[in-house]
Amino acid sequence: MAQRTWLITGISSGFGRHMTEQLLERGDHVAGTVRNLHAADDLKAAYGDRLWIANLDVTDTPAVHAVVDQAFEQLGRIDVVVSNAGYGLIGAAEELTDEQIIHQINTNLVGSIQLVRAALPYLRAQGGGRIIQLSTVGGQAAFPGGSLYHATKWGIEGFAEAVMQEVAPFNIGVTIVEPGGARTNFRHHSLKLGPRMEAYDISPAAGARRIAEDKTAVSMGDPAKMAKIMIDSVDQHPAPKRIALGSDSYQAIHRALTGRLAELEAQRELAFSTDFPKGQ
Structure with missing residues (x-):
């Protein structure tokens, strides 16, 4: 197993933390970003120079580019x-x-776009590499109460799918990961709520609020297993375009895709009817 160097944003918790722990344990190097430098003190103490840490808020575009520049310049490859x-x-x-809308878009969508844009010149210059874009089941299926979250995840999936075609000639692979619910602290620390409007108490959107507020709910997904699959995907050639993780993710995405396909196929004659006749 070849040792690699990884750049991972958001390593203080969740999938970023699980990936970082597994990678450092097996001997890889990680350049990790956090919003609080002390959040990775334990990892730094345990692994020393194999963990490079930078403070980063991905909503700050100049900072994203500066941190990526520093990481490549100091770590080489x-x-x-x-x-x-x-x-x-x-x-x-x-x-x-x-x-809230602006911050959600700037974090999940613009921040991810700028990270990839900042890294691409280096990946091209070194002759290739991999990009793993974390999305969610909500990048393919939409649920009431998550409209802005879905907007960012559907948006970043479209961006990543186009980029994977653009950079294929440079030996750069791109993979979109779509996890379902996992036993990370995402539900407790990474979900933000909009102000409640009583009018929406009768809307399906209220269900999402109740789920977010329920601190006792336990997800089915094992984040350590999911992190390992993400890591192992780098050994696959060509890079998998998408990886769905969790039975809930598979089932929800399957329903969404088959439903959209059925609706599209029902409109075939209508779609073709709007073309000019052949030869005109």
């Missing part, structure tokens, strides 16, 4: 870039504040 940092915003579209 980075084999895998993992765009992991993000959070969920819950509430009906009308309930959310303008500030």
